[in-house]
Amino acid sequence: MYYIGIMSGTSLDGIDLVLTCFNDQPKLICSVLHPFPSTLKQQLLQLCQPGNNEIELLGPTEQQLAQCYAAGVAALLKQANITANSVAAIGCHGQTIRHRPDGQYPFSLQIGDMHTLAMLCQIPVIADFRRKDIAYGGQGAPLVPAFHRAVFQQAASRRAIVNIGGIANVTLLPADSDRPVTGFDTGPGNALLDNWVMHCHAKPYDENGSFCSQGQVLPKLLSAMLADPYFAKPAPKSTGREYFNLNWLLPFRPERFKAADVQRTLCRLTAQSIADSLHSSRLQQVYVCGGGVHNPVLMADLATLLPECTVSSTDALGVDADWVEAMAFAWLAWAYQHQVTGNLPEVTGASKACVLGVPYLP
Ligand SMILES: Nc1ncnc2c1ncn2[C@@H]1O[C@H](COP(=O)(O)OP(=O)(O)O)[C@@H](O)[C@H]1O
Ligand SMILES: [Mg+2]
Structure with missing residues (x-):
């Protein structure tokens, strides 16, 4: 079975998508850099800074982002010439719009409607990787x-x-x-x-x-x-x-x-x-x-x-530098499904190692 990793980092340079398998060593089969439509990129940049009426912007942006991720998945599957039913899961990081791990009430917010993504792709999606680590007192980062x-x-x-x-x-x-x-x-x-x-x-x-x-x-x-x-x-x-x-x-x-x-x-x-x-x-x-x-x-x-x-x-x-981070999120989806812990407490400061992620089923 294949795993897909979807990573869009703070640079907002585009969405990294990889198709991988983890039989022996992790193997990169196919990769796509899917562009953000310019309006979506502007909305995401706006949500990265405190502003007015953020919820009215957040809701539709989460939907548009899910559609954009799904279009990237379709492009990836087409390039690899495989169908959705040979993919075990998608590990999707989501787009970070705020990361405040140090306050009295620490949080990190990754957006993108994962129900919509699972529905559009007809593939289980594992997402929300950071917040369990934060719940156990960690930074929620880095997870790679x-x-x-x-x-x-x-x-x-x-x-x-x-x-x-x-x-x-x-x-x-x-x-x-x-x-x-x-x-x-x-x-x-x-x-x-x-x-x-x-x-x-x-x-x-x-x-x-x-x-x-x-x-x-x-x-x-x-x-x-x-x-x-x-x-x-x-x-x-x-x-x-x-x-x-x-x-x-x-x-x-x-x-x-x-x-x-x-x-x-x-x-x-x-x-x-x-x-x-x-x-x-x-x-x-x-x-x-x-x-x-x-x-x-x-x-x-x-x-x-x-x-x-x-x-x-x-x-x-032997691991292409451009795709390491997206491969890490495909691996975190694999780790979730195999009940392997994904955070390192020495790195994040969490009080224990946890299986990370939440499943969204089509
Ligand atoms: N050809 C290049 N020359 C210089 N910098 C580059 C080039 N290609 C990519 N970059 C840099 O890498 C960034 C994207 O790196 P990436 O690993 O995708 O970051 P993120 O995870 O934040 O999205 C770009 O914003 C740019 O600064
Ligand atoms: Mg990037």
Whole structure:
């Protein structure tokens, strides 16, 4: 039986869909990046910020998002030339519109009407992966480390997996599989780079790092940014675009500098905050996944800042860097159906390991 994973992250660059199977090692059979219609993307961006009359916007947006996910599933099945009845389940992350794991009443909200998705696809959907971990006192994030452990851990190798989406997160895989796997969100991944290139050039992202490659790192600006308390905060910790966005950047008065120098500094900020999170672990190998692998300036910064280890993309391990996160949510659906726990308490801070997810049946 096949499993489908659907992931749309904080970057809102599109919906990642994968068709997988988990017989022996996880296998990627087929993948699709399905676009958001521009009106839906605007609605989602609006819901990511506090505003007026949010419920009237939320309801229809959940329906439209489910229809968009279902269209992505149809495209995936067509490309793979298989029918819905050979798919055991869809693991659907949903779209995070708010992530506040640290208040007196912590919560994380992923939207998308999963009943509609199950109905349209005629496939069981497993969703709502984060809230049980939060109920047990965890951050509800990151959830990919259990999958990273299942796929990438190797005896006698001290490895880290670094996922650079809108936000970046790390998973530290010890050489001894009896030792706990740790991990957390390091802070911004591509989010601030996307925000600044949009602000300056109305482009959604800095394609192949061409904007940042025209600039120089501004050391004082970099130190001021690195002084943000999130970077020094001990794990468990997680964050989102409600924190690292243009409103975070503007108080540093970036307009004082050459725009490309600001972009270059934001790129170094991502690399430096990741490297600082890894230094103490005496790693041998760092494998990167997520959209950040396509920014050569960012990848070169990471390699420079981590001279003690090899830095490469997860492609080197035979798992395409663009699809690791969607595969993780397909795996979480598999884990739900096999009653395998999906959170790592050492990572999220939850008081116990739990089977994650809620089923929505057609
Ligand atoms: N060719 C590229 N050059 C530079 N950056 C890229 C490229 N392709 C993707 N990215 C970056 O990756 C981001 C998407 O990464 P992704 O892992 O999908 O993040 P998320 O999980 O937040 O959706 C884009 O917003 C962009 O910043
Ligand atoms: Mg994405």
